[in-house]
Amino acid sequence: MSINTNPEGLPDVRFLEELANKFFQEVPNTESPISAVPEQWPNSAPIHNTLPDTRPEGVPPLGSINNVNAIDLSRQQSHSQGNYNHYAGEPHVPSSLAGKGISPSAYAQGNEVNIADPQTSLPDPHFAGQGRVPQSVAGSGISPSLQSNTSSLQLPHSDTYQSLPEIHSLERNPVGLVPQLPFQVSTTPEQAYYFLENDWQTGFAKVIAQEKKNHPIASGIKSSFDVNWIKKDFPILQEKVNGRPLIWLDNAATTQKPRQVIDRISYFYEHENSNIHRAAHELAARATDAYEAAREKVRAFINARSTNEVVFVRGATEAINLVAKSWGEQNLKEGDEIVVSNLEHHANIVPWQQLAAKKGVKLRVIPVDDDGQIILDEYAKLLNNRTKLVTFTQVSNALGTVTPAKQIIDLAHQVGAKTLLDGAQSVSHLKVDLQYLNADFFVFSGHKVFGPTGIGVLYGKEDLLNQIQPWQGGGNMIKDVTFEHTQFHPAPNRFEAGTGNIADAVGLGAAIDYVNFLGIDNIHHYEHQLLVYATSLLKDIPGLRLVGTAPDKASVLSFTLKGFTNDEVGQALNKNGIAVRTGHHCAQPILRRFGLESTVRPSLAFYNTCQDIDTLVESILKIQSGKN
Structure with a gap:
């Protein structure tokens, strides 16, 4: 068979698409033909029917959500069985863990599971009365993370699940990556990066239609949020530690x-390595397309108004320092006040302390309660006409607390203050909508959202960014330079001096593609139930103290274990292949609020399972018994 090629000698995209679809027509499959054009891909599929129904005969389903069965995270093979084939035969619900019970979303011996005292628990309204959950993941109220948007949990209807692009190949294919979205680089006089016509068919955008191979998610054989298959996309999760x-x-x-x-x-x-912008050759065009396409993906992911509001930096820390060294240096004076919260990472404290010492600015701190929640009434008392900036985290890295970001931002704006929202811990767990939140600045790091290290993002409102003088000078960020005067580009280029981390910016774009494929709302709902499951087991371990018990929290489970140092616990867990963080987590002020210098901190992502939690709990119990 002859293969049609384009002028560059590569296989023609449309020809391969037609060929692939002819092939798929011969394969038994109820899915629609796949398109090679990314904009024709469907939205992320729902997460219902995640695992096969393994309830004992006569046990009713957990409940229904719009006629769709709720997720049951406990329907996984017991770790002790050592068999990960959940689809060959009848898998088992994990057995009770050392008397600690099973998943709050499961049923034991056909009876309703009640994982908290009836006097202190409430039926979860999202599960139609089919069982009880703790009043919260921390015992103090049903998590508002599921209440904040709708009165009942809404999942996409199954009819929306049609054909999906193959981005999950279990083996390397000739391309082995997520196709770029089409993107047009600005060719205005101010941003004429290169003279080549920016055609999507050039460079990496010559998308080869990828075959539907064996991946159950892409082929529709399995549910779209089958965590056991998702884990196969992460090579490092196949590693063994201490056997x-x-x-x-x-x-x-x-x-x-x-x-x-x-x-x-x-x-x-x-295939694309080159410096970006202003060059006369093909690779520069490819690299620029890929880099600027990644910027557009970030813009859409956080719902910024324009790509001009997206600045690539090394990470959240550099982004915060950029704002402190540029906007802060220019706009703050002696007597002004900056408000931070007690939850902050050191990266959102130290730059402001340095600025305060230099400029005579006062730093004021929002207190938190015993659960680790922002005390809004006390925050409101801190605000006055001297408040120029309110900077705070959306999710605490040490406690997992989700802050009421919209309320905090709105109150700050009422007194004319600017706001900076630290999203390093939120972007991988929660949907971020900056047009809704209305933050003036927003920062996050790529490595926290399944992307590379050394790349991150500063978002700033476009008018605000263009009022700020750049904090670094060099190439790529200037319109004109003489020995007497320099004229800077508008944002974002004015803040991207020199050769940036081009490859990892492109990698961040691919990570965002992957998260979008799974669906950030799907990720959030899955991780919430996993957090409930983990909390229900950990809180009943004698001598274990959970630190950070806010009703609304993301996937962090800080704790201490009586009779053991945190390092002892962490090292013992490592012997069992379990990686957790121990220490102060670069958040000493909030830990000291609870009388601690460090904690053990397991933290979750969508590739974690109830089986992982089971192993964690079993290992902690062995540590207590001295059998580890």
Whole structure:
């Protein structure tokens, strides 16, 4: 068979698409033909029917959500069985863990599970009365993370699940990466990066229609949120530590990278590597397309108004320092006040302390209650006409507390203050909508959202960014330079001096593609139930103290264990292949609020399972018994 090629000698995209669809027509499959054009891909599929129904005969389903069965995270093979084939035969519900009970979303012996005292628990309204959950993941109220948007949990209807793009290949294919979205680089006189016509068919955008191979998610054989198949996308999760399968529970420090991100970075260096903007050759055009396409993906992911509001930096820390060194230096004076919260990472404290010492600015702190929640009434008392900036985290890295960001931002704006929202811990767990939140600045790091290290984002409102003088000077950020005067580009280029981390920006774009494929709302709902499951087991371990018990929290489970140092616990868990973080987590002020210098911090992501939690709890119990 002859293969149609384009002028560059590569296989023609439309020809391969037609060929692939002819092939798929011969394969038994109820899915629609796949398109090679990304904009024709359907939205992320729902997470209902995640695992096969393994309830004992006569046990009713957990409940229904719009006629769709709720997720039951406990329907996984017991770790002790050592058999991960959940689809060959009848898998088992994990057995009770050392008398600690099973998942709050499961049923034991056909009876309703009640994981808290009836006097202190409430029926979960999302599960139609089919069982009880703790009043919260921390015992103090049903998590508002599921209440904040709708009165009942809404999942996409199954009819929306049609054909999905193949981005989950279990083996490397010739491309092995997520196709770029089409993107047009500005060719205005101010931003004429290169003279080549920016055609999507050039460079990496010559998308090869990828085959539907064996991946159950892409082919529709399995549910779209089958965590056991999703884990196969992460090569490092196949590693063994001390002879045990790696259980990565250090996600708040850094997340692991899917094959699609790894392959995308490799592809950049193999086919696109060049400096970006202003060049007369093909590789510069490819690199610029890929880099600016990644910027557009970030814009859409956080719902910024324009790509001009998205600045690539090394990470959230550099982004905060950029705002302090540029906007802060220019706009703050002696007597002004900056408000921070007691929950902050050191990266959102130290730059402001340095600025305060230099400029005579006062730093004021929002207190938190015993659960680790922002006390809004006390915050309101701090605000006055001297308040120029309110800077705070959306999710605490040490406690997992989700802050009431919209309320905090609105109150700050009422007194004319600017706001900076630290999203390092939120972007991988929660949907971020900056047009709704109305933050003036927003920061996050790529490595926290399944992307590469050394790349991150500063979002700033466009008019605000263009009022700020850049904090670094060099190439790429200037319109004109003489020995007497320099004229800077508008944002974002004015803040991207020199050669940036081009390849990892492209890798961040691929990570965002991957998260979008799964669906951030799907991720949030899955992780919430996993957090409920983990909390229900950990809180009943004698001598274990959970630190951070806010009703609304993300996937962090800080704790201490009586009779053991945190390092002893962390080292013992490592012997079982379990990776957790111990220490102060670069958040000493909030830990000291609870009388602590450090904690053990397991933190969750969507590739974690109830089986991972079971192993964690079993290992902690062995540590207590001296059998580890």
